[in-house]
Amino acid sequence: xxxxxxxxxxxxxxxxxxxxxxxxxxxPFELAGLASGGAWVAERLAKDLNLPAYGVIxxxxxxxxxxxxxxxxFNSAEGMATKLPFDVEGTHIILVDDVLDTGRTVRAALxxxxxxxxxxxxxLAVLADRHRRQLPVDATFKGAKVNVADDQILVLDQADDxxxxxITEAK
Amino acid sequence: xxxxxxxxxxLQLNEQGELTHLLTLExxxxxxxxxxxxxxxxxxxxxxxxxxxxxxPLLRGKNVxxxxxxxxxxxxxxxxxxxxxxxxxxINLDIQTSSTAKGETLLDTIDNLVAxxxxxxxxxxxxxxxxxxxxxxxxxxxxxxxxxxxxxxxPTQGLLxxxxxxxxxxxxxxxxxxxxxxxxxxxxxxxxxxxxxxxGCPEIRAIGPESLLPKDLNMMGVKIYNNIEExxxxxxxxxxxxxxxxxxxxxxxxxxxEFFKQWGLTPERLKLAKPDAIVMHPGPMxxxxxxxxxxxxxxxxxxxxxxxxxxxxxxxxxxxxxxN
Numbered sequence: 001x002x003x004x005x006x007x008x009x010x011x012x013x014x015x016x017x018x019x020x021x022x023x024x025x026x027x028p029f030e031l032a033g034l035a036s037g038g039a040w041v042a043e044r045l046a047k048d049l050n051l052p053a054y055g056v057i058x059x060x061x062x063x064x065x066x067x068x069x070x071x072x073x074f075n076s077a078e079g080m081a082t083k084l085p086f087d088v089e090g091t092h093i094i095l096v097d098d099v100l101d102t103g104r105t106v107r108a109a110l111x112x113x114x115x116x117x118x119x120x121x122x123x124l125a126v127l128a129d130r131h132r133r134q135l136p137v138d139a140t141f142k143g144a145k146v147n148v149a150d151d152q153i154l155v156l157d158q159a160d161d162x163x164x165x166x167i168t169e170a171k
Numbered sequence: 172x173x174x175x176x177x178x179x180x181x182l183q184l185n186e187q188g189e190l191t192h193l194l195t196l197e198x199x200x201x202x203x204x205x206x207x208x209x210x211x212x213x214x215x216x217x218x219x220x221x222x223x224x225x226x227x228p229l230l231r232g233k234n235v236x237x238x239x240x241x242x243x244x245x246x247x248x249x250x251x252x253x254x255x256x257x258x259x260x261x262i263n264l265d266i267q268t269s270s271t272a273k274g275e276t277l278l279d280t281i282d283n284l285v286a287x288x289x290x291x292x293x294x295x296x297x298x299x300x301x302x303x304x305x306x307x308x309x310x311x312x313x314x315x316x317x318x319x320x321x322x323x324x325x326p327t328q329g330l331l332x333x334x335x336x337x338x339x340x341x342x343x344x345x346x347x348x349x350x351x352x353x354x355x356x357x358x359x360x361x362x363x364x365x366x367x368x369x370x371g372c373p374e375i376r377a378i379g380p381e382s383l384l385p386k387d388l389n390m391m392g393v394k395i396y397n398n399i400e401e402x403x404x405x406x407x408x409x410x411x412x413x414x415x416x417x418x419x420x421x422x423x424x425x426x427x428x429e430f431f432k433q434w435g436l437t438p439e440r441l442k443l444a445k446p447d448a449i450v451m452h453p454g455p456m457x458x459x460x461x462x463x464x465x466x467x468x469x470x471x472x473x474x475x476x477x478x479x480x481x482x483x484x485x486x487x488x489x490x491x492x493x494x495n
Binding site for chain 2: 060114
């Protein structure tokens with residue numbers, strides 16, 4: 001199996017894409033990071049893109065595995081509630097996540113987002129794409145496609161200095 | 172009573188030790204209580220104003236039956252709102268005109284409702300152990316939440332009181348809590364005492380006339396005060412309770428004015444508690460009997476916050492038991 005991608009490199013790739021978008025697009029966009037890894041990425045992107053604020057989306061209430069796992073499924077992002085400090089209605093919103101995998105989390109995030117209003121447009125930006133999709137979802141902006149063994153979970157970690165790194169955990 | 176309570180605390184957990192019914196706070200572990208409070212915190216956001224759709228789909232397609240064999244406004248309504256915010260279908264049974272009034276037994280009623288695909292029963296009954304009896308009778312995929320059984324337990328009220336105290340005072344191990352009034356008939360007081368003890372509250376005081384204090388309070392580690400001024404000194408939380416006339420014999424306690432004179436929570440008496448003490452009441456409240464209007468409407472009262480938190484706490488309990 002190939003070695004893990006360097007999260008910092010992927011972050012720079014993603015940042016460049018969004019800087020290009022910001023320069024070329026007349027209408028502003030807002031970032032909404034998926035708790036918790038995606039929210040860290042959104043926080044840094046907002047700072048590097050000079051955006052005044054960024055949103056956080058907690059997908060817990062819309063997860064599709066509640067019937068199997070109950071609320072145990074949703075305590076991982078505990079303490080990071082959905083917070084969208086901008087008007088969702090009519091806004092171009094970019095969902096930000098660390099890893100895009102089956103697409104199920106993104107589906108849940110879209111449902112959560114639409115509970116706050118009807119955006120003009122929604123894009124998805126991710127650091128890493130594991131391309132094992134189970135739903136018709138894709139990212140508009142991505143750091144890179146990565147290969148990780150099927151029995152591993154790819155997790156984003158953030159050092160004290162704010163730098164990102166990927167680690168793998170057994171499923 | 173101890174036998175029933177013991178059965179209740181075992182019965183509410185499944186083989187994996189997860190909460191599958193909520194019957195009693197007696198014997199419910201600290202981990203379970205904190206898990207419910209943490210989950211409730213997440214649900215508070217569902218009712219917030221910037222969320223246009225104040226509903227989440229967790230219990231979509233589930234049927235919640237409200238079975239209230241005793242009167243209730245707050246509890247029944249907040250259970251209904253909680254279930255609806257979780258997208259469940261709620262069926263309120265009008266017991267006065269139901270088959271029970273025609274002589275059908277409680278368990279026969281339950282069997283019929285299970286045949287109608289009930290998923291959760293919210294049960295209030297004047298008999299101690301009624302919810303336990305229902306839980307013991309049900310197939311494992313159906314869940315029971317005790318919404319008050321006689322003078323025994325009212326666990327969701329106890330939990331929403333814990334949520335309120337945690338919200339305002341953060342640390343249970345650093346607070347003194349005084350409960351005033353009709354404690355002997357109060358399932359709310361009992362649920363509170365059990366939960367506070369489990370959560371490590373170092374000092375629980377019971378204030379009231381001897382006739383309204385249960386005999387076993389000492390055994391539960393509660394300090395008894397037959398003088399309200401003494402009992403209120405330096406406490407962080409003051410909880411007043413209604414006198415439950417419907418559960419007592421005539422002459423057991425002094426009537427309205429007389430009771431207020433001796434045990435009513437007045438602004439002067441409240442000054443004896445810590446300056447930032449909060450005042451709680453589970454409702455329904457009798458102004459001028461157990462509490463002065465000036466206190467009930469004053470800045471230290473969190474009585475209406477309790478009601479609001481009650482929705483999130485009931486959402487948490489329903490989504491936890493239904494998922495286990």
